[in-house]
Amino acid sequence: MTSRLLGLAGAFLLTSTCLTVAQDNAPAAAGTTIVPQGAAAPAAPAAGTAAPAADSAAPAGQAGAPVAAEAPAVDGAAAPADAAASGEVAMAEGPGAKIDASPSADTKKEGNKATEGDEGKFVDPAGNPVYNLSADGTADWYAWRGFKKYGANCLQCHGPDGLGSSFAPNLTEELQNIDYFTFAGIVVNGQQNKWNPSGNSVMPAWGEDPNVMCSLDAIYIYLRGRADGVLGRGEPKRPPKNEAGQKAEYDCLGF
């Protein structure tokens, strides 16, 4: 009996030890999606193509975006600084990849080299959503879809092509300063009076609106392309339908 109890106690100890270890590891593991990537990317720019693929699932999963937006906004602010310090980022090559002198914050930090992730959505070396233009200038599905979704939900305030209006800021410029997680956080939660402190400037919260949430990455991808100078004004050259991408959006919308 005693030995059984001892055994049980031992098992409990073991369990709690494992739990402790697991808990110790948990934050580190969660952090890997953000922090070590920033550290890894500059160290091995050549190998960067392979490594990010494993991480791409997490940040690219569009359903996760609203949740992810809460915590990583803080972590994300610290991590990219390391990458920025190192200078080396992976840039896409080819005719469709000419970057503006003042690109988006994500492109500045990690580059815009696109790796295909789930449902034909491309991610940069840090795992953030990014456009991918073919040699003939055809946009990827999400960049094109994002243009449409931007037009339906954001254009009335932020103006055609993301260029801003008297109501709301120019997002092609704002994206030079905010990264994907910050962007997602603002779109989910809204924001007030930062752009125009003396006025009544209100960015609505879209966290409850599936029309925006189900296409959050697409909208970001479109705007990132605009901010980087890769996508011009007007509708991007339309790609063939990405069935998986369209299905994911419709599933999210409950169609």
Ligand code: HEC
């Ligand atoms: C009703 C008007 C309106 C609509 C519609 C709207 N916004 Fe905004 N948005 C604003 C205003 C106003 C601000 C500035 C808020 C502030 O001053 O803090 C803003 C700010 C932002 C910012 C933060 C810019 C920064 O760096 O501070 C982002 C990002 C943004 N909007 C994205 C979007 C996206 C994406 C959509 C479409 C899903 C959208 N907005 C739709 C009015 C709007």
